[in-house]
Amino acid sequence: MKKYCLALFLAALCVFLSACGNPDAAANHGEEKKMIVVGFSQVGAESDWRKANTLSMQAAFSPENGYRLILDDAQQKQERQITAIRNFINQGVDYIVLAPTTERGWDTVLLEARAAGIPVIIVDRMIEIADTNLFTCWIGSDFRKEGDEAVRWMERQFEKAPLRIVHLQGNIGSSAQIGRTEGLDAGLAVHPEWQLVFRASGDFTQAKGQELVEAVLNEGMAFDLIYSENDNMAYGAIDALKKAGLQPGGDMKIVSFDASSTALHMILSGEISYDVECNPLHGPRVRAIIEQLERGETPPKFTYVEETAFDREKLTEALINSRGY
Ligand code: AHR
Numbered sequence: 331m332k333k334y335c336l337a338l339f340l341a342a343l344c345v346f347l348s349a350c351g352n353p354d355a356a357a358n359h360g361e362e363k364k365m366i367v368v369g370f371s372q373v374g375a376e377s378d379w380r381k382a383n384t385l386s387m388q389a390a391f392s393p394e395n396g397y398r399l400i401l402d403d404a405q406q407k408q409e410r411q412i413t414a415i416r417n418f419i420n421q422g423v424d425y426i427v428l429a430p431t432t433e434r435g436w437d438t439v440l441l442e443a444r445a446a447g448i449p450v451i452i453v454d455r456m457i458e459i460a461d462t463n464l465f466t467c468w469i470g471s472d473f474r475k476e477g478d479e480a481v482r483w484m485e486r487q488f489e490k491a492p493l494r495i496v497h498l499q500g501n502i503g504s505s506a507q508i509g510r511t512e513g514l515d516a517g518l519a520v521h522p523e524w525q526l527v528f529r530a531s532g533d534f535t536q537a538k539g540q541e542l543v544e545a546v547l548n549e550g551m552a553f554d555l556i557y558s559e560n561d562n563m564a565y566g567a568i569d570a571l572k573k574a575g576l577q578p579g580g581d582m583k584i585v586s587f588d589a590s591s592t593a594l595h596m597i598l599s600g601e602i603s604y605d606v607e608c609n610p611l612h613g614p615r616v617r618a619i620i621e622q623l624e625r626g627e628t629p630p631k632f633t634y635v636e637e638t639a640f641d642r643e644k645l646t647e648a649l650i651n652s653r654g655y
Contacts, residue, residue, distance in 0.1 A: 365398045366620065369418030370427040373454075374406040376501075376534045377562040378590040382655035383429070383454065383610035390613030397617075406501060406533065408432055412439045419446045425620055426450045428465075432503035433458040440464035451619055453612050455505035462631070466623065469615050469633040473506050476606045477513015479639050480557065480585050483604045487583075490523055493554050496546055497529040498539055498567065500559040506608070507531070510559045510587060527553050532563040539566025547574050555583045561593040561605070568601050579603060589640055594650045597642055607637040611654055 368391050372384055384401070391399035400423065402414035408431045418426050419442055426448050430436065436457050443450050444464055452468040459465070484493065497514060500507035518524050528546050532538035539558060546553070547570060558564040564586035568578045578584055579600040586593055589607040596602040615635070622629045 363396060365393065365396055366425070366624070367398045367400065367421075367423045368425045368427055368620070369400045369402070369414070369421065369423040371402050371404060371411045371414040371418070371429065373411075373429050373431050374403055376406055377560055377588070378592060378655070379560065379562075379588045379608060379610045380534075382590065383612060386611045386613035386654075387427070387616065388613070390617040395617070404431065406431055408435055415439045415443060419443055419448060422446075423448060425623075427616055428452050428457075429454045430457050430504075431455075431501065433505055433508065434503065437461070437464070449623060451616055453616055454610075467619060467629050467631050467633070469612060469619065470635065471506070471608050471637060472634045473509025473608075474512050475509070475634075476587055476608060476637065477510040478516070479513075479606045480510070480587070480604065481513050481517035483639065483641070484517065484524075484555070484557075484585065485521075487603075488554075493521070493524045494527045494552060495524060496527060496543065496551070496553045496556045496567075498542055498556065498558040498563045499529065499531040500534045500563075502531050506534075506587075507559060514557055527551050532558075532566065534560045534562060536562040536566040536569075539563030540570045541566070543567040543570035544573070547571075547576075553582065555585065558584060558586045560608075561586050561588040561590045561602075564593060564596075564602060568596070589638075589653075590655055591650055591653065594640060594645060594653075597640055597645055598647070598650075600642070604639065604641050606639040609635050609637055 370387055373380060375381055388399060391397035404410035404414060411431060415426060426443055428450060433456055436459055440450055449466040452465050454470045499511055518526055528551055530542050532542050556567050558567055564584050567584060571578045571582060576582060583603040585604045586602050587606045587608055589605045593602055593605050597605060619629045
């Protein structure tokens with residue numbers, strides 16, 4: 331009997347010691363640090379910017395960093411985002427991160443998240459909501475400032491010369507569209523020599539950007555500048571111009587937003603004239619917010635990220651390669 335007890339004791343000791351030295355074994359014995367579960371409702375995959383943003387979130391919320399990320403791609407549809415948030419609530423995630431398609435229409439579902447006690451962090455675009463306590467905090471871009479920055483370049487570039495503008499808008503109702511359109515409208519209001527010859531939404535996609543500029547060219551409209559509310563629509567516009575035998579950057583200038591690496595190369599080649607940065611690398615920023623919340627701290631309610639703008643003078647290949655997107 332004594333021998334049997336000793337054998338049992340030694341066996342138990344072995345299991346204990348191996349669990350101490352081996353995290354997997356520790357996990358099996360319920361000693362692993364609990365993973366933080368984050369449900370991320372992403373707008374879609376409509377642009378290079380969006381893809382860089384998704385990669386940034388996936389890298390920040392990796393298992394190695396102690397997170398389980400549940401990513402939902404809403405294909406630019408708000409209804410899908412609302413369904414995704416409800417699913418996150420049912421799954422009992424620890425945090426919900428929302429990159430909203432449009433600004434309005436979030437009250438009900440965010441009330442449901444609050445009732446479930448799940449903090450909601452809004453990223454990239456803003457939401458318009460009666461009770462701002464329904465989300466914990468927001469981090470993203472100042473889209474109106476971006477629009478103003480583009481207009482300042484147009485003022486410097488064209489001074490008082492007449493300017494016929496084709497305006498490609500992003501998806502209507504998103505902060506990125508609202509702010510960048512407001513910036514242009516403010517410019518149009520103080521420049522009677524500027525003329526808006528065409529305006530329509532290309533939903534931030536390359537295919538629609540191309541479609542719209544092809545339609546403008548087929549209608550025989552004359553213009554001097556394309557104000558494209560993101561890079562992918564600018565790529566589509568460039569394809570349309572080239573197909574028509576025109577040289578982008580020659581008589582027809584292109585101003586764009588995002589400053590993705592492909593677009594910055596197009597500045598070097600002269601096809602895009604000016605690009606206002608919209609920074610997609612929000613993963614580490616959102617993770618820092620969650621870490622603050624985990625420590626019981628209160629992160630700032632609103633944080634605007636620093637952004638810049640590029641023309642040919644400011645750019646080098648080395649600078650493009652040093653950026654993360
Ligand atoms: O909200 C950011 C905008 O959304 C980017 O400018 C655009 O490319 C993206 O789809």
